[in-house]
Amino acid sequence: MIKIAPSILAADFAAMGQEVASLQAAGADLVHVDVMDGRFVPNISLGQGMVQAIRRNTALPLDVHLMIEEPERYIGEFAAAGADVISVHAEATRHLHRALGLVREAGAKAGVVLNPATSPEVLRYILDKVDLVLVMTVNPGFGGQAFIPQMLEKIAYVRRMIDESGYAIDLEVDGGIDARTARQVAAAGANVLVAGSAVFGAQDRAQAIEELKSHARV
Ligand SMILES: O=C(CO)[C@@H](O)[C@H](O)COP(=O)(O)O
Ligand SMILES: [Fe+2]
Numbered sequence: 001m002i003k004i005a006p007s008i009l010a011a012d013f014a015a016m017g018q019e020v021a022s023l024q025a026a027g028a029d030l031v032h033v034d035v036m037d038g039r040f041v042p043n044i045s046l047g048q049g050m051v052q053a054i055r056r057n058t059a060l061p062l063d064v065h066l067m068i069e070e071p072e073r074y075i076g077e078f079a080a081a082g083a084d085v086i087s088v089h090a091e092a093t094r095h096l097h098r099a100l101g102l103v104r105e106a107g108a109k110a111g112v113v114l115n116p117a118t119s120p121e122v123l124r125y126i127l128d129k130v131d132l133v134l135v136m137t138v139n140p141g142f143g144g145q146a147f148i149p150q151m152l153e154k155i156a157y158v159r160r161m162i163d164e165s166g167y168a169i170d171l172e173v174d175g176g177i178d179a180r181t182a183r184q185v186a187a188a189g190a191n192v193l194v195a196g197s198a199v200f201g202a203q204d205r206a207q208a209i210e211e212l213k214s215h216a217r218v
Contacts, residue, residue, distance in 0.1 A: 002186060002213050003170075004192075005028065006026075006200065007196035008200075009143045013046075024059065026208075026209050027206055029061075032194045036140075055081065063084065065087050067092075067140050079107055086110065087134050096112065097126055111131065112132075113133075114134070116138070116151060120157050124161075134173070135155050136173075147177070171191055171192065172194060177193050178212075179198070182216045195212055
């Protein structure tokens with residue numbers, strides 16, 4: 001089953017309540033929330049207050065993508081704000097294993113994110129600690145970037161690692177996902193697709209989500 005997680009980075013921030021509320025009826029499975037600190041990535045987006053406000057406007061699970069240095073400092077606050085999944089970048093913490101444990105202790109599902117240049121080998125000893133692996137298909141920091149095709153090989157490699165581990169772990173991809181790349185990433189083994197521009201840039205969001213799902217059915 002393919003799940004679509006629209007990224008609210010591409011939404012109208014001045015109308016976030018309505019933007020988020022419209023997603024469930026449009027067929028979204030999760031709401032992807034990009035948190036950027038201006039240090040780990042060269043952009044600042046939103047924080048715990050916005051996550052709380054989004055929580056009040058949807059029953060969909062909140063998939064919080066932390067693009068912040070030393071994410072362990074804020075895991076408790078994002079969990080309290082209503083995050084269902086909290087994903088931390090492997091590159092942003094010295095103690096990835098501990099950070100993932102903190103996410104689960106805080107009551108959220110734990111995700112680990114890999115930048116395009118990061119080897120999937122970093123997952124080798126932590127697969128028992130994660131509910132989700134997120135393979136970045138662009139360099140994090142901005143919406144609307146072009147998909148990096150070399151990531152298809154990494155997605156397929158991570159899919160094999162997950163299947164061999166025997167754990168129930170989602171494989172998410174993020175960045176440059178449209179109908180064409182949706183088909184490619186799903187064929188490589190991804191089952192959760194983040195889409196910002198492809199959903200919020202469409203005239204009809206329900207149609208855009210259905211189109212992504214139908215292209216990903218392989
Ligand atoms: O985490 C990020 C960017 O850092 C993403 O979630 C983007 O917001 C996805 O946007 P599109 O590439 O789909 O427009
Ligand atoms: Fe993201």
